[in-house]
Amino acid sequence: MSSRRGLGFAAGLVFLGLVALFLIGPVVLSLLAGLTVNYQRGIIASGVTLAWVERVLDLYAHTIGLSVGIALATLGLALLLGVPVAYALARHPGRLARLAKEALVMPVAIPGIATGLALILAWGAVGGFRSHWTFILVGHVLFTLPFMVRSTLAVMLAVNLPTLEEAARSLGAGVAARFVTVVLPNAAPGILAGSLMVVTLSLGEFNMTLMLHTPFTMTLPVGLADSYASMRLEIGSAYTLVFLVLLIPLLVALQWVADRTAALGLRQ
């Protein structure tokens, strides 16, 4: 292998390095900008400070709390609604199941701004729903549910659920007992991956949330857009820093779980 590594390999590596720089460079840049006293003068000339981060926490703490709350509530609902669906689809891959899957995936196939507008038209005038944070929650569940179903279903199909369950059934376990003692433990890696994806997507959702939010229900990404438009660059950067500190551990965990699950699949 290594004998064939000539110019082509080197060129490929350089290309890959440039792509990685394009993707990671701006992340580093925005992290540094949030810690710089004066971005115009540069971090070396003007020095490092946490003052901007403190300003952001003063100004936007409520958006962080709301976003984390909505993300966790979204996760709860996605688990309650999604895991049973994945199980039903794994047990009965028929024509109707395909139709159900198609319908479930639809909210992801349609741009968030369209779904947001549709939700406002249908439910915007119903009581105080429009200005309550659960209005955003509904949108986030719609958007993230397919990801929970998909990653749970993938693992359920990979672990040969019917055989495991048949064994439990022959021992007299009913559907509920099988679901709790056989299905859930075996599907755990998929449920974990799905959960991380749901929380990550909910924390960052903007396209739909911009339509759904009100001045009382401003989420973190909506607050970010607000700071980019109306605050100085350092504050926008510090706010982005806070957001990335929340988001990047989730993304790293997501990659780790995906790697582990892939390794599991290879072993079987």
Add this chain to the structure above:
Amino acid sequence: MPFLASFCRNQTPGLILRGPRGTERMRRDSLALGLMVAPAIAFLVAFFLLPLVLMLRTGASGPGGWATYLAILANDRYLASLWKTVALAASVTAATLVVSGVAGVFLARHRFRGRRLLTAFLTLPLAFPGVVIGFMVILLAGRQGVVGEATLALFGERVVFAYSLAGLFVGYLYFSIPRTVLTIMAAAEKLDPSLEEAARSLGATPLAVVRDVIMPGLKGPFIAAGAICFATAMGAFGTAFTLATRIDVLPMVIYAEFTVGANIAVAAALSFLLGAITWLVLAAARTAAGGTVAAAG
């Protein structure tokens, strides 16, 4: 109850005896499975299908009635916005497939130190929201951006392109690469290297191997990844919103009609049109490529 009936029909053959107790138990199982699907379906109907139908009707609630749907296609401004959005999404898709194709095949073919880290870097921005990516484009190519500083130092002129079509293109490319590179990589790992070996031993040039062996083998994943990329770029909103460009991509027009113009009928009709386009592209790709294809963000 056709839904439950299908559960019974597709029941996996069991090890247990099919006596009266077995049938009774299977019926209970089917009922339980139906109950498991019911809440999600109810949620979907109430908060997605019903709102979509209402939006379709709202599109026809303006003075033009159902003709609004034809009128938006005859309106110069909306049509220009639609074409601009399609052109932007198509060119971003093409560029992404080239970059992710090369990167994905390379990562699948070679084992070297730092490969995992490099892969992690390429996929890290997977779930960055469009607003943040817009801000990163500003840091790169905005009025205080590094590109401007570099060109000022090198050529004595500050190059700023964040707020133009080029800025949008860079932003869309940024969020498209992480979404496609893993798909291509996974597919390239499954390609049979002996086919390439055979082509090479028959005297094929490296270019011919790529064109005649690798590309046809990756056709399905390319269609799937390309469709996701295109649909996501069509509906992308956050990046354009942050850059506040005068480039009126379709989602920006919808937002402006709804908020500034209070033109709800047109906003609804345009939203329905946009949703129909992205859904059709993804459905067509799924038919062509097989497997599940869905956009995100």
